[in-house]
Amino acid sequence: MSDDARTRSLQEFLAGPSLITATGSLGAGLNPKDVRLVIHAGGAWSLIDFAQESGRAGRDGKSAKSIVLLNQSRDKCESEFFNYCMSGICRRFTLSSYLDGIGVDCWSGQNELCDICIANNPSENSTHRTEIRNPRQPLFRIGNSGLSNHLQIGTTSLGDQHLSTQQATHAEAARQLVIFKTFLKTLISRCIFCLMEDIPSDIREHTIHGCPYGGQEKLHECIRWKQAQLKLPEKTCWACGNPQWICPDTTPDTCQYRDTTILICYLTGTNDGLYNRVNQQLTVTLPDRNIPNAIKELLSWIAKPEQCFNNRLGHRGVNLAYHSLVELGLLS
Secondary structure, rough: HHHHHHHHHHHHHHHHOOOOOOOOOHOOOOOOOOOOEEEOOOOOOOHHHHHHHHHHOOOOOOOOOOEEEOOOOOOOHHHHHHHHHHHHOOHHHHHHHHHHHHHEEOOOOOOOOOOHHHOOOOOOOOOOOOOOOOOOOEEEEEEOOOOOOOEEEEOOOOOOOOOOOOHHHHHEEEEEEEEHHHHHOOOOOOHHHHHHHHOOEEEEEEHHHOOOOOHHHHHHHHHHHHHHHHHOOOEOOOOOOOOOOOOOOOOOOOOOOOOOOOHHHHHHOOHHHHHHHHHHHOOOOOOOOOOOOOOHHHHHHHEEEEEEEEOOEHHHHHHHHHHHHHHOEEOO
């Protein structure tokens, strides 16, 4: 398109009502007040680009929509944006956490509900909200201290009298899921074995693949254990052991949580004290460690379907891994 044609198209669009087809470069700097709909064909390059593009809509404060048409191949999208689309938790909460470091969900103040919150709360009207006289503070503030002690993520007052039980449950499930995924991503540059064994922080600045304290051997044991006996449910990433709504990657080479959830389950299963403590926190009892073939029984137990974070169908291994990390004080 020539410069003159491009200028003419933009002028016609701004004169409105009209529509325009453009690349993502149109998003930044364009500020018409009455855009009602933005359609992202093929997704956005990143969450920041998505915020710029979708942010063109509704700048007059009125209702607007942003629709993403995403190809499962996602070859032009970074993983953060793809996870945003596939995660199943509040859109507003995920986007504000990423951009601002402060998660603000649809239930904070007089916000319209996103598609996820509408789906999880079908009785709610997205355009007519009951007034919340004392709006909650942002759901949590993320501050990663390098995991020298814990992954520090603040809490919210879920007992607020203006929150329904359903809203409180959904908010807590979203919080748990985000801190779990955030922690798993940090393990790319950390050693989960040393973290779980509480090896002093000044000597554990390495990955498990180069761990000199026994972590590498444990990882190899876990891989052999998994390859020989573990049969994970469908729609589960084999590289990390997470359901695809946590890890949407389909090949080991692209998995961003590689050697995490299943490894955490294995390390829990080989630690008597931790195994027994976590068993008390789960809704389904772990296999008896004293019976013959106890590890094989644990493998079978892990693969059973179960609701995770009160949100989506996953498998028991996800809940085991999460509760193990909480019990160790690595998540708070």
